[in-house]
Amino acid sequence: MDALLKVDRCTIRFGGLTAVSNFDMSIGNRELVGLIGPNGAGKTTVFNMITGVYQPTEGQIFLSGDRLNGLKPFNITAKGIARTFQNIRLFASLTVFDNVRAAFNLHLKHGPLHALTRGPKFKREEADIGAQAMDLLKIFNLDRFRDVMCKNLPYGDQRRLEIVRALATKPRMLLLDEPAAGMNPTEKGALMTLIEFIQEKFDISVLLVEHDMRVVMGICKRIYVLDYGITIAEGPPDEIRRNPKVIQAYLGE
Amino acid sequence: MSRARTILGIFLLFLFLFALTGERPFASHLAYYYDILINIGINVILAVSLNLVNGYTGQFSLGHAGFMAVGAYAAGSWSEHLSPGLVNFLAGSNGVLTFVLQPFPFLQPFAFPTAVADNLALIVATMFGGLLAALAGLAVGIPSLRLRGDYLAIVTLGFGEIIRTLILNIDFLGAARGMSVTGRYTNMFWTFGFAAVAIYVVLGLVNSTYGRGFLTVRDDEVAAEAMGINTTKYKVIAFVVGAFFAGTAGSLFAHYAGFLTPEGFNFFKSVDVVVMVILGGMGSTTGVILAAALLTILPEVLRALAHTDFVPAAQKAIEGVIPIHLPPLQGLLENRLILYSLLLIIMMLTRPQGLFGDLAGSRKRVTSSASK
Numbered sequence: 001m002d003a004l005l006k007v008d009r010c011t012i013r014f015g016g017l018t019a020v021s022n023f024d025m026s027i028g029n030r031e032l033v034g035l036i037g038p039n040g041a042g043k044t045t046v047f048n049m050i051t052g053v054y055q056p057t058e059g060q061i062f063l064s065g066d067r068l069n070g071l072k073p074f075n076i077t078a079k080g081i082a083r084t085f086q087n088i089r090l091f092a093s094l095t096v097f098d099n100v101r102a103a104f105n106l107h108l109k110h111g112p113l114h115a116l117t118r119g120p121k122f123k124r125e126e127a128d129i130g131a132q133a134m135d136l137l138k139i140f141n142l143d144r145f146r147d148v149m150c151k152n153l154p155y156g157d158q159r160r161l162e163i164v165r166a167l168a169t170k171p172r173m174l175l176l177d178e179p180a181a182g183m184n185p186t187e188k189g190a191l192m193t194l195i196e197f198i199q200e201k202f203d204i205s206v207l208l209v210e211h212d213m214r215v216v217m218g219i220c221k222r223i224y225v226l227d228y229g230i231t232i233a234e235g236p237p238d239e240i241r242r243n244p245k246v247i248q249a250y251l252g253e
Numbered sequence: 254m255s256r257a258r259t260i261l262g263i264f265l266l267f268l269f270l271f272a273l274t275g276e277r278p279f280a281s282h283l284a285y286y287y288d289i290l291i292n293i294g295i296n297v298i299l300a301v302s303l304n305l306v307n308g309y310t311g312q313f314s315l316g317h318a319g320f321m322a323v324g325a326y327a328a329g330s331w332s333e334h335l336s337p338g339l340v341n342f343l344a345g346s347n348g349v350l351t352f353v354l355q356p357f358p359f360l361q362p363f364a365f366p367t368a369v370a371d372n373l374a375l376i377v378a379t380m381f382g383g384l385l386a387a388l389a390g391l392a393v394g395i396p397s398l399r400l401r402g403d404y405l406a407i408v409t410l411g412f413g414e415i416i417r418t419l420i421l422n423i424d425f426l427g428a429a430r431g432m433s434v435t436g437r438y439t440n441m442f443w444t445f446g447f448a449a450v451a452i453y454v455v456l457g458l459v460n461s462t463y464g465r466g467f468l469t470v471r472d473d474e475v476a477a478e479a480m481g482i483n484t485t486k487y488k489v490i491a492f493v494v495g496a497f498f499a500g501t502a503g504s505l506f507a508h509y510a511g512f513l514t515p516e517g518f519n520f521f522k523s524v525d526v527v528v529m530v531i532l533g534g535m536g537s538t539t540g541v542i543l544a545a546a547l548l549t550i551l552p553e554v555l556r557a558l559a560h561t562d563f564v565p566a567a568q569k570a571i572e573g574v575i576p577i578h579l580p581p582l583q584g585l586l587e588n589r590l591i592l593y594s595l596l597l598i599i600m601m602l603t604r605p606q607g608l609f610g611d612l613a614g615s616r617k618r619v620t621s622s623a624s625k
Contacts, residue, residue, distance in 0.1 A: 051479060077481035089476035091469050093536075102465040106481030112490065116454060117462035122461070129462050169481050 003062075004029050004205050005050070005081070005173055010059030012049055019045045023059070027173070029211050032199050032206045034220030034237075036213070037190040038249055041226040043209045044086060047177055050207075051083050052076040056142070063173070078106055082171035084162040086178045086209075090150045096161060097146045100133040103168035133168065139201070140194075156187050173205045174198065180212045188212060192219050217241065225249070259347060266449070287441070291509055293549045295445035295502045300450045300529035300545040302498030305455045307527065308535035310491040311471025313402060316393070316409030317499050317520035319416040320386045324500025325518070326426050328382030329434040329507040336374055336436075345431035375438035379447065379504040386500025387493045397487060413523055420515040431514040438469075439509035444528055447505060451498045456538055458494070467491055471536070519589070528593050534607015544608055552589040559586035 007025040011018065020042040027033050037043050048054045050061060052073040052220055063066040063079050071079070091099050114122040137143040140160050145153060150161060166174060176195070180188050196219055199206050210216045216223060217237045225233040225240060227249040233240055240246055299317060306314045342351050363368035397408040420426050427433075458464040466487045474484050507513055529548050533541030558564065559582075568582045585591060600607070 003531060053475070060348045072483075073475075073478035074483050075428070077479060080439045083479050085476065085479075089473050089479075091472035091476065093472055094468060098465060098468075102469050102477075102482070103480045104462055104470075105466050108462055112458060112463055116457045118457070126462060165354055165480065245356075 003027060004031075004064055005207070005218065006062040007050065008062070010046075010049060010056040010058045012045060012054055013057045018229055020049065020226070023223060023226075023229075023231060027205050027207060030203060030205055032196070032219060032221050033208070034223040035207060035209045035215040035226065036211070036216055036223060037226035040228075041249075043226055044177060044231075046226070047083065047209060050076075051081060051175065051210045057197055072107075073139075077169055080170075080172035081175060082166035082169045082173070083175040084159075084166050084177055084179060085115050088155075088158050088162055088183065090158060090162060092149075092151045092164070094150060095147050096137070096142060096150050096153065096221075097130075099150050099161060099165050100136060101129055104129045108167050109111065136164050136168055147149075148228065156183060159183075159191075159192070163194075167198070167202060171204060173207065174202075176209045177209050178211060180207070180210055181216050188215055191215065195219055213242040224237060270603045273617065289549065289553060290441060291439065291444050291505075293333065293546045294448045294543040295506050295509075296440070296526070296529065296549050297448045297542050298444075298498050298502040298505070299526045300541045301448070301455055302495045302502075302532050302536060303526050304533070304536065304541045305467070306491050306495040307530050308537070308541070309455070309459050309471065310467045310488060310493065311474065311535075312398065312488055313406045313522050314409040314492070314495070315406050315520070315527065316411075316413040316416075317495070317526045318518040318520070319409075319413030320496040320499035321417050321503035321506070321522070322390045322420060322515070322518035323496075324379075324382035324386040324415075324503030325513055326420060326432065326503075326505030327385040327500070328378040329334045329432055329513055330426065331372060331378045331381045332434055332436045332438075332508065333432070336378060340370060340374060348542040354433065366497040371436070371438045372413070372443070374436060374588060375443055375504075375508055378436075378438075378508065379443070379501050382504035382507070383497045383500040386503065389498035389500075390493040390496025394496075398492065410520065410523070413518070413520060417515045417518055420518075427513070431512055434507045435513050437508055437511045439505045444505050444509075447498075447501050451501075452538060452542070454494065454498075468536075525593075528597060531597065532608060538608055540608045548593075551592070552587075553590065555586045559583045604607070 003026040005025070005027040007023055009102055010020065012020045023042075023046060024214075025033075025035075025046075035043050035046060045054065049056050050068070052068065052071050052075070055070065063076075063081060066079060068076055068079070078082075082188075083218045091102060091226070094102065108125070110122050110125055134143060134146070137146065140163070141163060142157060142164060150158065153161060163174075163179070164175070166194065180191055183191060192215055195206060195208065198204070208216065208220060217240075220237060222235065223237055223240045225243070225246050227245075232245045232249060233243045299321065300479060303314065305315045306312050357569075393409070393412050397405060397412075421429055459467060466477070466482050467490075469480065469482055469486045470487050477484050525548070529544045530541055530549065533544030535538075564582050564586065568579060572579060592595060
């Protein structure tokens with residue numbers, strides 16, 4: 001399989017603590033993969049490692065063959081990996097519309113001087129960005145909140161806006177960090193449909209970190225299980241469900 | 254259509270400012286008011302440019318007076334030492350321009366009349382001051398902008414003090430004796446012209462997809478990075494642009510006051526500007542302009558008030574009712590620092606968002622008109 005994202009035996013240590021050890025992962029094009037594990041297993045650390053917030057102590061990460069080690073987070077986003085956050089991190093003082101438009105910054109062809117002269121090139125690009133942002137908002141049914149300050153949105157909509165904002169960077173791969181956290185069962189059901197829809201509509205790979213078994217088992221084609229920084233299982237949901245190591249990690253002996 | 258109207262508006266504004274220009278009233282009763290207006294213009298430049306750093310980008314800088322000092326002394330020495338020779342070389346009686354224009358007698362009147370030369374000298378000096386200040390901004394910004402919050406504030410504060418101490422020890426710049434700038438070219442037109450440019454640049458930057466980067470840095474650096482925004486680059490740009498305009502304000506001040514001392518650019522000058530930004534509301538250009546004007550006029554009004562008969566009479570009346578000795582009210586009114594602190598406390602308690610309040614309000618209007 002030709003991997004889009006390849007994590008090659010990555011280890012990350014904070015002082016004496018090994019948060020993740022010898023982590024291998026390979027995600028193909030248009031794959032929907034889950035990453036689960038008990039609290040403190042190192043899921044978010046893996047996320048932060050892939051997105052450049054932390055650098056792996058050992059090992060390498062590739063995105064379609066490009067090495068990502070040593071790159072800053074914004075470089076990695078430019079290469080095509082977008083993410084959301086476990087605790088919502090929207091730009092609180094911006095409107096919904098501006099939050100999405102801010103994410104287009106990355107692909108901007110004009111610079112500060114164009115912004116000052118306001119020439120035709122600038123106007124065309126701004127109009128284009130505005131239209132694209134509106135299209136995205138419409139897909140997710142958030143266009144009616146266009147001029148609302150994002151901090152005033154309902155919680156579920158904030159979560160979806162974060163996903164919209166991540167998609168605005170035009171990623172090849174989307175990393176979702178516990179998108180179902182704090183949602184009720186109905187919202188979780190809607191979220192599952194949404195994630196599958198995003199994967200198909202935008203034709204991207206999705207890596208999902210999640211606590212909620214129902215969500216992960218329901219939509220992921222393949223699942224990695226972490227415990228104490230070590231991969232204890234990998235496979236399709238049915239296998240994972242029956243894996244004794246996984247049951248032990250979650251339920252104890 | 255709207256573009257044509259904008260151009261017409263700018264044109265009319267400039268016409269109005271030209272009307273204001275005239276001769277600088279050196280020794281008339283108008284001189285005092287002229288002085289206040291010029292100071293308002295200079296403070297608007299300072300406050301609006303600091304607002305890009307402290308307000309829109311969320312990096313707390315306490316070194317604006319340092320950048321202003323760099324601009325003032327650079328522009329001052331340019332006018333004192335470098336420019337006269339250059340002007341003479343270009344426009345003197347044996348200068349290049351005279352030589353070039355010699356075969357065309359009808360062009361002779363254009364051979365740099367004094368008024369043109371003065372204005373030109375001011376622009377060149379101001380650009381020079383601004384550029385040197387921007388360089389200083391770059392030099393300070395690149396190493397220190399990985400710091401956040403309080404730490405950045407301390408570093409910029411240190412920078413301001415270093416600049417002041419350096420000037421104090423450089424004999425070429427007059428050290429503690431101060432430096433006189435003979436060419437007092439600054440007039441209303443250029444002061445408000447540069448203020449308009451500063452406002453335009455800050456608003457133009459912020460109201461664009463490019464400039465939304467500044468706001469995302471302020472709101473959440475981690476999320477901004479994750480959205481592909483190079484936060485360090487944005488911080489440095491904000492710092493450099495802010496420093497540039499602080500430098501131009503310094504130059505305008507130098508060519509207005511005609512005399513510079515290192516003490517004029519101490520920590521309290523930085524605090525003055527920070528107070529304007531906070532009072533106006535971080536990230537609200539309209540509010541900051543208003544605050545800059547208000548805080549320039551306020552000490553003058555209070556001073557005038559302190560010297561009326563009313564104040565000592567009021568003090569006597571109060572002390573007659575309650576048997577305690579109040580601190581002299583006159584001195585209180587004359588000391589703007591006490592009032593600034595009071596004003597800030599009251600503002601923070603009642604309107605923490607600043608005079609004009611709501612961050613988005615002032616911005617959204619501009620954004621929607623720009624996207625039409």
